[in-house]
Amino acid sequence: MAGRFDLQGRHGKSRVRVSRVWRRPAADGGHLFVEWSVAVSLVSDCLPSYTSHDNSAIVATDSIKNTVYVKAKECTEVVSMEEFAVILGRHFTSLYPQVSEATVTIVERPWERVVVDGKPHSHGFKLGSEKHSTEVTVKKSGGLLINSGIQGYSLLKTTQSGFEGFVRDRYTLLPETRERIVATEVTAWWRYPFEHVSQLPSKPFCFTQRYQDLKKVLADTFFGPPDVGVYSPSVQNTLYLMGREVLTRFPDIASIQLRMPNLHFLPVNLSGKENPGLVKFADDVYMPTDEPHGTIEATLTRANSKL
């Protein structure tokens, strides 16, 4: 309590951009490279800095920023984003008595190794699209929360999608269809099962590999087999099947949250008095638009989960 008011504060540094190279020989697969945007937010007992001129308990946000670079330097062995976030969280909560909790958020810029003449390049990278991110909270007790996610994962298929049987009333114009384009930009968040730093796997569990595997399960479920695909009766149903497949394939994931906007491709029909039937839609010409777009989201949680 600070006088008559209940006061809770946090401070930290956002958008701390750091890159790291791990210089493996070409024979071992070449250089590894990451670019991360790191945010650190501390729960720290420094109330006098809010209510008076006493800054004596503040870990300066400038020092927080410097720490990100010091820890990146110290990671001489390859680390995943999740591991790096835990390293930072443990550092702040163990070094400073006044810091009871640290939340570290990292978003990765998706640099991907290029392939030249069919061979993975030893030190060349290009920027991909979808982004991997993580939010890790470490408590002084060692209590842990690791959520990771994917953003901007754009998926589209040109057929095997429809939408029928929905409410028809005086507000309805949309025709029913069994043939449409379906496109979305998936955002997903999932929770890892480690609840204390002592439970963290050394190896071979690798957060980065898990991200790649999970991404593949999401896409494979969305698309279906390469030759025939799989019919989607709604974005809702496809979203559910994607989430269910993740929970089925990865028993240690307790819960997944999926957001899948429905990015519309509208049939083009152009007609006027002088040019009747100028363009008649035959599942060929569309007007892409994401404004407005449908918003479909759901969270799937394992039925027996503690969450």
Ligand SMILES: O=c1[nH]c(=O)c2[nH]c(=O)[nH]c2[nH]1
């Ligand atoms: O898959 C869909 N789900 C909806 O809820 C919806 N609403 C809409 O107009 N089109 C669609 N498509």
